[in-house]
Amino acid sequence: MVNENEKTSIIIPTYNRAELLKKAVVSLLSQTHQNIEIIIVDDCSTDNTSEVVSRMTDPRILYIKHQTNKGGASARNTGIAHATGEYVGFLDSDDQWLPEKLEKQLQVFRRDPEIGVVYTGLRVTSESGVLREMIPVFRGKILSKLLQFNCIDTTSSIIVKKELLDKIGGFDAAFPSCQDWDLYLRLAQITRFDFVQEPLVLFFQHSGERITSNKKAVQQGHIFIYEKYRDLACRQEDEVYRKFVINITKIILRTGIMNQDKKAVKLSRKLYSEGIKGHNVDFKNKLIYFSTFINLKVLLFLYVQSKKSSRNYYSFSDFISLEKNSA
Template sequence: MIKEVKAVEDLSVMFVSIILPVYNRQETITRAIESVLNQTFPHFELIVVDDASTDATSEVIKRFDDDRIRLIKLAENLGANAARNVGIKEAKAEWVAFHDSDDVWMPQKLEKQVTLAIQERAGSASIIYTSFLRFKSGETEYIPAKTGQEKQGNIHNQLLLGNFISTQTIMLKKEQLEAVGYFDETMPRFQDWEIALRLSRQYEFLWLDEPLVHVFYSNESISADNNKLLQAYEIIFQKHRDMFEIAGSYYLANLLFSYGHNLLLVGGYKKGRKLLFLSLLHRFSMKSLISLLCSFLGHRTYKRLYRYFNTIK
């Protein structure tokens, strides 16, 4: 059941540290920061971690005259996950939220999460996340999609089937991040899925079904790099295979299919076919069988069939 957010008289009892990593985003960082400063909930610090930008990003940030902004400049480029971890360790607040330099928060995003945290006394167990809109190639997608899957409470098994939580939407306690070991700095993509898998093993989630974050996908985004996608699948597979095995053959087969299918989309035939075959061994599905057979028709044909039917994901 989706929680209804009711008014809370005094929100000043809470203070939130917002962490925003940035690298060479002089064109979008102003919009991202303004969307935080325009929050209806004012009790926060905004920790902007400049990951050794080589453009005018830091100069743009310094133009803001607001004592709530803290700028940390890294001496070398460490990657977004390392920058987030620096921000977490510097955070002064008990509660932490995240933002990205390409994206926009809606004005009531933080207020609604804080209100729910106070209302539910979420101090002990819950991580609070919201829905979001993803803008990609002229299309808008509402995430999480309206399906029959449970989206709050114990959602570990649902997350094993694929991620529906974006880093920019979550608010949680700093101690929860410390307990699971921060963001994995080796993850080139899927960092939100990877940490959600670890967090959901220990904590329950509360869901605000409102699109309180707008996520903008571009060709320059990390999420647009296919090589990094495949690297991320390999890390998830090697690091968390036990999670999928414990959950059951259905979950492991789904991971093997997703990894193998994405390998085939970029021409990785040998390993892709092996993973699809392993998926079939763990749990038979027509989707896996048809995908395996279609892989012998060639890379271009496989991609055309995928786009045409739009059922193999």
């Protein structure tokens, strides 16, 4: 049983998503655990968001509007500053929670007081239906896993003890992307993680803007992660450091190919050569370095064609996809 006295503050950062916001809020009001407050932080929307929220009469809803657009990380930090719950959750305004999500996460916290973060799986959907499901794998001290790749994904899945968010200072608003990954990496240095092994978040793919659709922001965010955590990754086992460097290199290379950005491709070559210096790398991954010398138009052709291909062999898009591992 979950203690009904356990209050959770759920923060929804939003910007020009009035219609999607309504569905996100309904999914929270439908939670089986009802001791919640919903903090909507409007990051200076220019649509009718304020009008839509004014029609929401539930007293547990708090609406805060930024006077200037500050970005998602700052909006979440505003929400954290106003949160009064023992726990804090986040819900992007274009996502939804399934009804039992919060209750099941609070049950995990009650089983083990040492747990500071509980996350769930997610179901990626679109207008055409369910595209895929992502199920959690890693629990406990997961810093080494998180250094290799963001194994948690969206902040819409996590519930965190408020005291831990206060301790680390919330989100780093200087990051143009990867703010979630950076938050997890800082939390993983001071607490243990656990999960509910069910897809309890509906993550919607749509034509609207997400940070992940901004290739330049994605590129810069991964550069920030590399610069901030390279020394920490280097102190881990060699395999952890190798995947940390190679995965970031692949993302920068991929965005460079898609944007036909020579500087990004050269940067991926530089980070790779500097990061792997003195470390053992297999021949397949050495090919990453050599691919950065290939003509950009040829690389784009190879990438697009391999993404279209349904044949069951190793393609160029596989070659620059992230290296992950199992538990």
